[in-house]
Amino acid sequence: MNTIKFLFAILLFSISCLSVSIAQSKHTKPVPIILDTDIGPDYDDVGAVAVLHALADKGEAKPLAIMASNKNKLVAPTINILNTYFGRPDLPIGAPKGAGDPDHGATQQWPELLVSKYPHTIRSTDEVPDAVALYRKILAAQPNKSVTIVTVGFLTNLAKLLDSKPDTYSKLSGRELVAKKVKQLVSMAGKFPSGREYNVFIDSAASAKVFLHWPTPVLYSGFEIGEKIITGKQLVSGNSIQNSPVKDAFAKAMSYGKNDANGRHSWDQTAVLVAVRGAAPYYDIQKGEIILKGGNNEWKNDPNGKQTYLVEKMPVEQVRAEIEALMMHQPVRKE
């Protein structure tokens, strides 16, 4: 090889390295996320919060806040415990403040176990700010079309956000602010193509408002997706993980009764996973729009629809293993 050919080969090699590194940096740019959870009545939310922190530690997600859609007094302390455990004790938390807003505790009393055992600075959900005000404050400060909101509980806060009026944070209405700042809404809600699902029917008026009027693309992880993915058995087995509120919540809840002896359905973790990594590695999608009838949902296929639901593609066991590994992620030291 003469010198010119050699230099040309080096140049080509450098260009290809550069394009790979640009592609990688594009791929690994952390996704700004607000997670909205009813954490308590079910404990897959604990898994979802763990998955979010794991993906943040891997540089894939940038959590902006965690909102509670449930005003039960142990909800904000539970979120604060998990954030503290994962080294993000100051991650903002908001909660609904309406007299009629959902208030649901955990039958298996795992939140009571966590608050008795783990450090936290928030003693009651009453202490945290109104979720709608916090949403407005955070969204107003973010770049346009940048924020992904993931909801794995009731649509209570998001309905109020759409209805919110201009304030000190933004002169836009709630709907205008969402349209300007939010990239997409990912929602564990509904059953597809039709059915009746808890997150939709508990606050069905809020669900209808959000799903019929939300101004950005919406991606649903339906009941049927997480139902098949059973996680928690590996997390609670063995001694490699010690003093973990994630492990303790799962161990306590799984030992209650016999239904969950092998783990729990992973409804909420699937929503966080696809919100950060996209649906494509794991699922196909069906485009269209949701139709709500009371607390039930139906679906209308439409190739031009801006709403989509997940359709199984990757073998369930493979998705399960990825989610379980993320739930077993151990905190890393923060700078």
Ligand SMILES: [Ca+2]
């Ligand atoms: Ca939930």
